[in-house]
Amino acid sequence: xxxxxxxxxxxxxxxxxxxxxxxxxxxxxxxxxxxxxxxxxxxxxxxxxxxxxxxxxxxxxxxxxxxxxxxxxxxxxxxxxxxxxxxxxxxxxxxxxxxxxxxxxxxxxxxxxxxxxxxxxxxxxxxxxxxxxxxxxxxxxxxxxxxxxxxxxxxxx
Amino acid sequence: xxxxxxxxxxxxxxxxxxxxxxxxxxxxxxxxxxxxxxxxxxxxxxxxxxxxxxxxxxxxxxxxxxxxxxxxxxxxxxxxxxxxxxxxxxxxxxxxxxxxxxxxxxxxxxxxxxxxxxxxxxxxxxxxxxxxxxxxxxxxxxxxxxxxxxxxxxxxx
Numbered sequence: 347x348x349x350x351x352x353x354x355x356x357x358x359x360x361x362x363x364x365x366x367x368x369x370x371x372x373x374x375x376x377x378x379x380x381x382x383x384x385x386x387x388x389x390x391x392x393x394x395x396x397x398x399x400x401x402x403x404x405x406x407x408x409x410x411x412x413x414x415x416x417x418x419x420x421x422x423x424x425x426x427x428x429x430x431x432x433x434x435x436x437x438x439x440x441x442x443x444x445x446x447x448x449x450x451x452x453x454x455x456x457x458x459x460x461x462x463x464x465x466x467x468x469x470x471x472x473x474x475x476x477x478x479x480x481x482x483x484x485x486x487x488x489x490x491x492x493x494x495x496x497x498x499x500x501x502x503x
Numbered sequence: 504x505x506x507x508x509x510x511x512x513x514x515x516x517x518x519x520x521x522x523x524x525x526x527x528x529x530x531x532x533x534x535x536x537x538x539x540x541x542x543x544x545x546x547x548x549x550x551x552x553x554x555x556x557x558x559x560x561x562x563x564x565x566x567x568x569x570x571x572x573x574x575x576x577x578x579x580x581x582x583x584x585x586x587x588x589x590x591x592x593x594x595x596x597x598x599x600x601x602x603x604x605x606x607x608x609x610x611x612x613x614x615x616x617x618x619x620x621x622x623x624x625x626x627x628x629x630x631x632x633x634x635x636x637x638x639x640x641x642x643x644x645x646x647x648x649x650x651x652x653x654x655x656x657x658x659x660x
Contacts, residue, residue, distance in 0.1 A: 402594060
């Protein structure tokens with residue numbers, strides 16, 4: 347992670363993309379969201395979605411994995427350049443999560459982030475807080491998920 | 504699901520509870536949130552969390568599972584009483600998700616819901632929209648998660 351001081355509002359990053367296969371959708375749904383339209387093609391065809399689609403929590407959790415993998419790659423590149431790496435702290439939460447379109451089996455969602463705010467933490471000296479607008483867009487260019495995450499990030503000492 | 508007309512603001516429901524085992528925490532984290540403090544006890548002990556704890560998305564996705572299981576039980580009881588069952592529609596999203604305390608390995612989280620708002624849908628005739636305040640509380644009585652979800656629910660015809 348970059349240090350708080352080095353993060354600029356408006357900075358964007360591409361996190362990469364994920365293809366939601368039918369197996370992938372059903373595996374998540376069996377454990378965390380066992381509704382018929384996430385578990386079974388025939389039941390999904392009869393539902394308001396019209397076809398098998400991913401749990402919204404699956405679309406959100408996949409953002410988290412791509413975000414973590416992105417940070418691991420970025421931190422490795424920083425270390426390779428001999429730069430110090432900041433610690434990404436806990437997240438107090440999220441706001442305004444919108445599931446804008448269903449994510450159907452076979453859809454590929456590309457996730458990206460934009461820093462929309464940063465401020466020093468009042469309660470935790472040595473830390474800043476950044477707000478990030480996160481989006482996922484499918485292969486047709488349609489936004490499928492949007493939310494604002496908040497996370498603590500280390501300040502330079 | 505109850506029909507829109509039968510839902511009262513202020514109505515509460517207990518969804519049941521879930522114990523987050525170390526295995527459970529690591530299985531979710533490997534797929535969706537591979538950060539060291541969700542994957543490995545020793546790395547977690549060195550982190551700001553101090554011990555292995557669940558991904559916040561895992562705590563949220565577990566709410567979803569208990570919510571679905573609760574609706575399945577309630578609908579079965581309605582059918583057994585000869586009552587009509589309403590369809591729960593898609594969720595446009597949620598807001599103000601707060602992870603208030605870490606959920607550590609071995610913690611048991613009890614989830615509950617409260618209807619805080621309902622209104623007819625302008626865009627979808629035949630449907631209403633309800634807002635639900637969802638909370639999870641650990642075995643010490645400490646809130647660990649809180650968020651407001653929004654969902655479409657069928658109106659009586």
